[in-house]
Amino acid sequence: MRLTVNGKTYEVDVEDDMPLLWVLRDELGIIGPKYGCGIAMCGACTVHVDGAPVRSCTLQVGDVAGKITTIEGLGSPAAMHAVQAAWVEHQVAQCGYCQPGQIMAAAALLSVNAEPTDEEIDQTMSANLCRCGTYPRIRKAIQTAAGKLREHKS
């Protein structure tokens, strides 16, 4: 089976019904996407398939049709995506375990909605659980990132 992750193509020999998350983590060593619940309730495993956010813990690898982007492919410490830079600016993370999923969800939101309202942010981001309670900062960081992305475009 062939997968494209972060612009790189991999050949993997796994069962069709293995969730994408575990292919990424245990077969390919891409550990940014996290295991939190295994039933698409927490969002820590969020990755993009052709730019759309998916829960990799319940998406069977055999059903993946498209290019996969994980947090590692969104940006790097040396070249951060605007959402990641906003997460640093607002010092959002506490334990940080949910943040790869939060950041991927936020980046997907901003890619289709450059100027989300507070309500749209609330709706979209409520599918991602944070046990440390970083929600107030997540809201602010998304607004900052949205502003930055709009500046780049104009």
Place this chain on the structure above:
Amino acid sequence: MRWRARRIARRTFLVGAAAVAGGVAFGVYAYKRTPSNPLLKELADGEVALTPYVRVDQAGVTIITPRAELGQGVYSVLAALVAEELDLAWGDVKVDHGPPSGAYYNGKVLEEALPFAATDHGMLAGGARVFGDVLGKFMAVQGTGGSSTVADAYEKMRVAGAAAREMLLLAAARQTGIAKADLKTRDGAVITPDGRSLSYVSLAAAAAGIDPPADVKLKPESEWRYLGKTMQRIDIVAKSTGTAVYGIDLRMAGMIYATVRTNPRVGGSMKGYDAGTAAKARGVLKIVPITGGVGVIADNTWRAFRAASLIEFDWGPAPYPATSAAMFAEVAASFVPERRDSRLKDEGNVEAALAGGGAMEAEYRVPYLAHAALEPLNAVVRLGDGRLDLWTATQIPLFVVQRAAAMTGLRVDDVHLHAQICGGSFGRRLEDDYVRQAIELAKALPGRPIKMTWTREEDMTHDFPRPLAIARTRGAVKDGKVDCYDLAIACPSVGASQLGRLDMHIPGPDVSIVAGAWDQPFRIPNYRVTAYRVPELVPVSSWRSVGASGNGFLHEGFLDELIHAAGADPLAERLRLCWHEPSRKVLEAVGEMSNWGSDPGKGRGRGLAFTLSFGVPAAEVIEVTNTPHGIKIDKVFVAVEVGRVLDPVNFENQVQGGVIWGLGHAMNAELTYADGIAEQTNYHAFEGMRLYQAPTIEVRALTNTDEVRGIGEPSVPPAAPALANAIFAATGKRIRELPLNKAIDFV
């Protein structure tokens, strides 16, 4: 002379506590010896250690931050304490948890277990705190918990930084012939009067040969560059780019993957199992019985999960009542003299005051709660070549190593713990059950690194939760004032349960049963707080803010009822009752922030609660709207007294996080049991707060005292009662049981 009898009882308790250590004299003797520097035996070529907290190699300075990084930012704040005195450039600071060692004992972590209120500055209380420090050092408690990290480290890590700086200055003075007094330091280098810069790295080897000074002078606060200012968290870039590596993320050559399945009736036995199908599943390497269940070792974590789900088990019964109803019945039956655990507050004459007629009474309840940290428990373990290596996150590293040694027959020195950061803990990693399971797997399959990961379901059903509790409250009002408050709390003992699993016992009362209730700074004419210890049901443990997590609701809920019955204002009456000046300031601040007393608007309500826990007075005002779809939490105002704010951003993040933790669980979370098994197996049934429900949270730090305090927990206890009191204000509905959504809907 009633007070004298009470004091003697307290003294008895202390002697009892001392017995744990097996002899005070030796304890004090051991305490007075300076622990050896644990870094010295582990140094690689080219590394030196100037103090137990400062290691230098060719690449620069590494600060040892020997507490568990659970998300609360301890690596950053501890590093800042050293970096401030050592004069390092913040951007160059590297941190390492370091080896487990008694040198890193926590002298404050036992303080909460003492039967003295944090507001008690009497001689006996002071003596007990010193004793707690002695005991912590003697017992080598390298623990993370009790909001004690900053309080414990505030002086000792600044001294470590200053001592290392002094050694480097002396080395530079010897090398250059310039008097030490004429040398300065800046950003990791000693600066000579003519402007030459000698890097710490170049001086380290010479400095290491100098004895650490006995006395050092700390910088005055006015010269601080980092402390008190906003610093970039050391881990923030890694945690924002997916490059932070948690225990669950570790990969190493030859690694294999595992999971475990044990009796979901916690502590129950496994009578038998059939792994016939599982053993044939793809990728399965070995299925081994372990204590209370089996481990499945495979070539991929998901294959281990799947194989475990194919095993048929015959589980033994639960060693506790099978249902929540039966457990609550046991709690309700515990308000009897033979189960009385303590009566640490007994002022005035409660019985006489209640006999006067017009007494009120009520019953309050709080449920079991899971820690449910987002990173499921895990550990990597490798046993072979006469050594055991453990890679995991733990709040009790020395216990882990000692108990691992006992399990394997290895010497303690041959057990190597490599501390990891973790995705939350909230107290869960004060246990070592998951590490012990991983070691059992390593014994069954030595020689290879095994990464054991729990499923979320295993995590939820094998928690040691926050205990359930019932409060029976009585009280009376007189002339528009609260005159009598009699609070009795029945709760299983966290201390007995948790320490019991570490083969220890608490010899006296368990203060946590009434923490956040007996020690509140109110002067009510007739005021009594009694603890009843419920025999162990489901084994329980510390959960963010421990006893106070539920007791804040129990104490403040009924106090609000009494104030209402008196026809008094909740803020004004608490201020009238409060004798402790820093607490009064906190109440006044939250009143001002929330514009207390103004009209909240139609369908809206404002609730106030106050809890002093971990030495921190915390007051919260919550504003809610009663919408057609349920209660909406609009705004929270929080004021706390912490002595010093060492990092304003992290401080605010911790306080807000604590409020959200408190509110989320108060709204909708509980662990219930049927057939001896927790019914909530994943986040669909244990929700907490989601982003759309998060209120705006305004935080104010007061620094009127000299007592530096930790802030990871104290904002939790007042959140639930402030919310319940706000709901009462908005709807007239008094809810006396958590979670609140049993009685009212939330948007």
